[in-house]
Amino acid sequence: MNRLTTALTTIAGACALLCSASAMAHGYITQPESRNLLCKQGGNSACGAIQWEPQSLEAPSGFPAQGPADGVIASAALAQFGELNEQTSSRWTKRPMTAGANVFKWQFTANHATRNWRYYITKANWNPNQKLTRASFDLTPFCVVDGGNRQPPAQVSHNCTVPQRSGYQVILGVWEIGDTPNSFYNMVDVLFKDGPTVPVPEWTQRGAIYPSVDLAVGDSVATRVFDAAGEKPELQTKVTINSASEGLRNNWAYLLATRVNAEQPLLHAGQLGQDGKITPVYGQNTVYAKTSSALTRVEVQINKDQTPPPAEFSVSDLRSSYAIKGGELTINFSVSANADMELSAYVYDQAGVSKGFATAPLNNNSAALALNLNAPKAGAHQLVLKAVVKDGGAVLQKTFPLTLTEEGGNAAYDHVFPASLATYKAGTRVLQPKNGKVYTCKPFPYSGWCSQWTAASTHYEPGVGANWQDAWIAP
Numbered sequence: 034m035n036r037l038t039t040a041l042t043t044i045a046g047a048c049a050l051l052c053s054a055s056a057m058a059h060g061y062i063t064q065p066e067s068r069n070l071l072c073k074q075g076g077n078s079a080c081g082a083i084q085w086e087p088q089s090l091e092a093p094s095g096f097p098a099q100g101p102a103d104g105v106i107a108s109a110a111l112a113q114f115g116e117l118n119e120q121t122s123s124r125w126t127k128r129p130m131t132a133g134a135n136v137f138k139w140q141f142t143a144n145h146a147t148r149n150w151r152y153y154i155t156k157a158n159w160n161p162n163q164k165l166t167r168a169s170f171d172l173t174p175f176c177v178v179d180g181g182n183r184q185p186p187a188q189v190s191h192n193c194t195v196p197q198r199s200g201y202q203v204i205l206g207v208w209e210i211g212d213t214p215n216s217f218y219n220m221v222d223v224l225f226k227d228g229p230t231v232p233v234p235e236w237t238q239r240g241a242i243y244p245s246v247d248l249a250v251g252d253s254v255a256t257r258v259f260d261a262a263g264e265k266p267e268l269q270t271k272v273t274i275n276s277a278s279e280g281l282r283n284n285w286a287y288l289l290a291t292r293v294n295a296e297q298p299l300l301h302a303g304q305l306g307q308d309g310k311i312t313p314v315y316g317q318n319t320v321y322a323k324t325s326s327a328l329t330r331v332e333v334q335i336n337k338d339q340t341p342p343p344a345e346f347s348v349s350d351l352r353s354s355y356a357i358k359g360g361e362l363t364i365n366f367s368v369s370a371n372a373d374m375e376l377s378a379y380v381y382d383q384a385g386v387s388k389g390f391a392t393a394p395l396n397n398n399s400a401a402l403a404l405n406l407n408a409p410k411a412g413a414h415q416l417v418l419k420a421v422v423k424d425g426g427a428v429l430q431k432t433f434p435l436t437l438t439e440e441g442g443n444a445a446y447d448h449v450f451p452a453s454l455a456t457y458k459a460g461t462r463v464l465q466p467k468n469g470k471v472y473t474c475k476p477f478p479y480s481g482w483c484s485q486w487t488a489a490s491t492h493y494e495p496g497v498g499a500n501w502q503d504a505w506i507a508p
Contacts, residue, residue, distance in 0.1 A: 059086075059088035059089055059091070059141065059142045059143045059217070060088055060139050060140060060141035060142060060143075060144065060208060060217055061087045061088050061090070061139070061140060061217070061219055062137060062138065062139055062140075062206050062219045062221055063138045063139065063140045063188075064136060064137060064138035064190075065128035065130065065137075065204075065221050065223060066128055066221070067087070067206070067219040067220060067221050068107065068117060068125055068219070068220040068221065068222055069083050069087035069090060069114075069117065069219060069220070070087045071125075071126050072084045072087060072117075073085075073087045075241070076126045076241070077125055077126050077317070078241070078243035078244070078245065078317055079116065079243070079244075079245070080116050080117070081113070081114065081115070081116040081117075082113045082114060083108075083114045083116065083117055088140075088141075088142045088143075088217075089111075089114075090108070090109040090111070090114065090117075090217055090218050090219060091109055091111075091215050091216070091217050091218075092109035092110050092111070092215065092216065092218060093214055093215055093216070094148075094209050094210070094214055094215055094216040095216075096151075096207055096216065096218070097167050097170075097172045100207075100216065100218070101218060103164075103165075103166035103167055103168075104118060104164040104165070104166060105118050105164075106118075106165050106166070106167075106205070106218060106220075107120070107165055107218075107220045109217070109218045117220070118164055118165070119164075120161065120162065120163060120164045120165055121161065121162050121316070122161040122162055122201055123304055123314040123315065123316045123317070124316060124317070125222040126222065126241075126317070126319060127201060127222045127223055127224040127304070127305070128221065128222065128223050128224070129223070129224055129226065129305075130195065130198075130202070130204075130223035130224060130225050131195075131225065131226070132195050132196060132197040132198065132225065133194060133195060134192065134193075134194055134195075135192075135193055135194075135195045136190055136191065136192060136193075137152065137176075137190070137191045137193055137206065138188065138189065138190045138191075139185075139188065139189050139191075139206075139208065140187070140188055141185065141186075141187050141188070141189075144184055144185050144186065144187055145184060145210055145211070145212070145213075146180070146182050146183060146184050146210065146211035146212050147180025147181075147182065147183065147184070147185055147208065147209065147210060147211050148180050148182060148209040148210065148211040149177055149178060149179050149180050149209050150176075150177070150178040150180065150189075150191060150206065150207065150208050150209070151174040151176070151177050151178075151206075151207045151209070152174055152175055152176040152177075152191075152193055152204060152205070152206050152207075153170045153171060153172065153173075153174050153175070153204070153205040153207070154170065154171055154175055154195065154196060154198065154202055154203070154204050154205075155169050155170055155171070155198075155202045155203045155204075156169065156170065156171050157198060157199070159202075159203075161201050161203075165203065165205075165220070169203070170203075170205060171196075174207075175193065175194065175195060175196050176191065176193030176194065176195075178191045178193075180209070180211060182211040182212070183211075198225045199225050199307060200224065200225060200306075200307040201222070201223075201224055201225075201307070202223050202224075202225060203220055203221065203222055203223070204220070204221040204223055205218065205219070205220055205221075206218075206219045206220075206221065207219075224305060224306075224307060225307060226307050226308070226309060235323070235324045236301055236311065236321035236322065236323060236324065237321060237322055237323075237324045238319055238320070238321055239300075239320055239321060239322040239328055239329065239330050239331045240256075240319075240320040240330055240331030240332060240333070241317060241318065241319050241320060241333075242256075242286045242289055242290055242302060242317065242318040242319075242320060242333050243286070243317055243333065244282035244283050244285070244286040244316055244317060245282065245335075246282060246335070247280055247281055247282050248274045248279075248280035248282075248285055248335065249274065249277075249280055249337075249338065250274055250275065250276060250277065250280065250338070251273070251274065251338030252273075252274045252280065252335065252336060252337050252338045253271055253272060253273045253274065253335075253336045253338070254271070254272050254274075254285055254289055254333060254334070254335050254336070255269055255270065255271035255272070255289075255333070255334050255336070256268075256269055256270045256271075256289070256293060256300075256320070256331055256332070256333055256334075257269065257331070257332040257333070257334055258297075258300070258322075258328060258330075258331050259328070259329050259330050259331070259332075260326075260327050260328050260329050261327065261329055265328070268297055268299065268300070268328075270289065270292050270293045270296050270297060270300075271292075272285060272288050272289045272292055283315040283316050284315065286315070286316060286317065286318055287313050287314065287315045287316075287318070289302070289318075289333070290302035290303050290313035290314070290318040290320075291313045293320070294311075294313065299322055299323050299326045299328060300320060300321065300322055300323075300328070300331065301320075301321045301322075302318045302319070302320045302321070303318050303319070304317075304318065304319060305319070305321075342371060344370070344371065344372035344374060344420075344422040344424075344427060344429065345370070345371055345372070345429070346368055346369060346370040346371075346374065346376060346395065346418070346420050346429060346431075347368070347369050347370075348366055348367070348368055348418065348431065348433070349366065349367045349368075349369070350365065350366045350367050351364075351366040351416070351433060353434065353435065353436060353449070354435065354436040354437070354438060354449070354464065354466075355435065355436075355437055355438070356437075356438050356439070356440045357409050357410075357411065357437055357438065357439050357440060358440045359440075360408070360409075361405075361406075361409070362405075362406045362409045362437065363403055363404065363405050363406070364380065364389070364403070364404045364406065364416070364435070365401065365402070365403050365404075366401075366402060367399055367400065367401050367402070368393065368395065368399065368400055368402060368418070369395070369398070369399040369400075370395035370396070370397065370398070370399075370420065371397060372395075372396070372397065372422055372423075372424065373395070373396040373397070373422070373423045373424060374394075374395050374396075374420040374421060374422045374423060374429070375392065375393075375394055375395075375420065375421050375423070376392065376393050376394075376395055376400075376402075376418060376419070376420040377390070377391075377392045377418070377419045377420075378390065378391045378392070378393075378402055378404055378416065378417070378418050378419075379416070379417045379418075379419075380404055380406060380414055380415070380416055380417075380435070381414060381415050381417065382410065382412060382413075382414050383412055383413050383414070383467070388406045388407050388408070388409060388414065389404035389405060389406040389407060390404065391403060391404045395420070404416075409437055410437070410469075411437050411438050411439045411468060411469025411470065412436075412437060412466070412467060412468045412469045413434065413435075413436060413437075413466040413467050413468075413469075414434075414435040414436070414437055415432055415433065415434055415435065416432070416433040416434075416435050417430065417431075417432050418430065418431045418432075418433075434466070436449060436464060436466040436469060437469050438464065438469045438470075438471070439469060445462065445471070446462040446463055446464040446471045447461050447462050447463060448461070448462075448463050448464070449463065449464045449466055450463040450464065450465050450466065450472075450494070450495055451463075451486055451494075454484050454486060455484055456484075457474050457480075457483040457484040458474060458480055458483070459474055459475065459476045459477055459480040460473065460474060460476075461473070461474040461483065462474075463495060465494075465495050465496045465497065467496070467497055468496055468497070470496055470507075470508050471508050472495035472496055472501075472505040472506065472507065472508065473505065473506040473508075474504065474505060474506075475503075475504055475505060475506055479503060479504055480504070482500075482503055482504035483504045483505065485504075486498075493505075
C-alpha cells in the first residue's frame with residue numbers, strides 16, 4: 034500500500050468514526066421538560082416531526098458565535114423540526130420556575146463523550162412574541178458543567194443557580210459533544226411567579242384544549258371529564274359553533290376555555306400566569322382540576338355537524354394542445370383541492386412512455402405545476418393526474434388528452450380532427466392529434482372525401498387512413 038493510499042484510508046476511517054459518533058449521540062432535557070419533550074408527551078400540540086424524535090436537535094457547536102442561525106435556534110436549524118421556531122407568549126406550555134437553586138436533567142438515547150453543558154436564559158426584557166435570536170438571550174451562560182470529554186451515564190443531573198426573572202422566560206440548554214463538531218440545543222419554556230402567590234385552592238393539570246383544526250358552523254366541541262370510576266357527564270362543557278369566526282381553531286379554543294371557567298367550579302382552563310391566575314388564551318389552553326376533586330383527566334371531543342364533501346381536485350389553465358419549441362416543452366397549469374392530498378402529474382406519449390413528471394402537496398389550497406417534458410415529439414399525449422388523499426388513502430385520478438405539435442408550419446389550423454367534421458371543405462386545415470401534424474383538404478373534386486369518416490370507417494382519416502392521400506395534402 035503506497036503512502037497516498039494509506040493517508041486516504043486513515044482520513045476515511047477518521048471520517049467514518051466522526052460521522053458515526055455524530056449520528057449516535059442524542060439526548061434531551063427531561064427536567065424541567067423541554068419544549069421538544071413536551072411535544073412527545075402531549076404537553077405541546079401541533080409540533081410536527083419532533084414528537085417522534087425529541088432527541089435529535091443537533092447542530093454545529095460554538096454557540097453563540099456559531100451554531101444555528103437566529104430565528105431557527107429552537108429547531109437547531111433543521112427544516113423537519115421547523116414548528117419549534119414558532120414563538121408567541123401563548124404558543125408553548127410552560128413549567129414553573131423559581132430563581133436560585135434548580136436541578137436540570139438530561140436523558141441520552143445514545144450518550145457520547147462530552148465537552149460541556151451550558152445553560153442560557155432570556156433577558157429580562159425579551160420579546161416573547163418574536164422568534165428566538167441571540168438578542169433574546171443573556172449570552173453569558175448562568176451555568177456551565179464540564180464534561181471532561183468523558184462519556185456520561187444515560188441520565189445526568191446538574192445543580193444550577195437560575196438568575197432572578199419574572200414571568201415567561203426561555204432557558205436554552207446546550208450539550209456540546211466532545212469528539213464531534215456538533216452540539217444539541219433544547220429550549221425549556223418556564224414561568225417565574227411574582228412572589229410566593231400560588232393558586233388557592235391548588236390546581237393540578239388534567240388535560241389540554243388543543244386548537245387542532247378549524248370548525249364549521251354547526252360543529253361543536255365539548256370536554257369529557259373523568260375520575261377513577263369513569264366519565265362524569267354532569268361536568269361536560271360544550272360550545273356549538275355559530276359563525277365562521279368562532280370556528281377558527283384559536284377562537285373556539287378560547288371560547289371553550291372561557292365557558293369551562295364560567296360553568297365548572299372544579300375545573301379551570303387557560304394558561305397559568307406569573308400572578309398565579311389561570312386565564313383563557315387564543316390558542317392552546319391547559320385544563321386544571323382542583324387537586325381535592327379526585328378528577329383524573331379531561332379530554333376534548335370535536336363533533337362535526339355533517340359529513341364533509343368528498344375529497345376532490347380540479348384543474349385550470351390547461352390547454353388541449355401545445356407547440357414544441359426548439360425541441361423543448363414545459364406544460365404549465367394549476368390544480369386546486371378541497372382536502373389534504375399528495376398530487377402527482379404524468380405525461381405519456383402514444384406508446385405509453387412517461388415523458389414528464391411533477392408532484393405537489395395540496396391541503397385545501399391551489400398550486401401551480403410545471404412539467405418539463407423529456408425529448409417531446411409531436412403527436413397525441415395524455416396528462417394523468419393522480420391524488421392520494423391523506424385521510425383514508427383514497428386515490429383520485431383524472432386523464433386529459435393533449436396534442437403536441439412542432440413549432441413552424443403546423444402552427445395554424447381550423448379544427449382538431451375530427452371536430453366539426455361536416456364543415457370540412459377545400460382548404461380546411463385540421464390538426465391530426467395522433468401525430469401532431471396539420472393536413473389541408475384537397476380542392477374539388479377531392480374535397481368531398483375530407484368529411485367522409487366514422488370510427489368504423491377511417492379510410493380517409495388524415496395522415497393515418499389507408500386512402501388519406503386521396504383527400505388530404507401532407508404538411
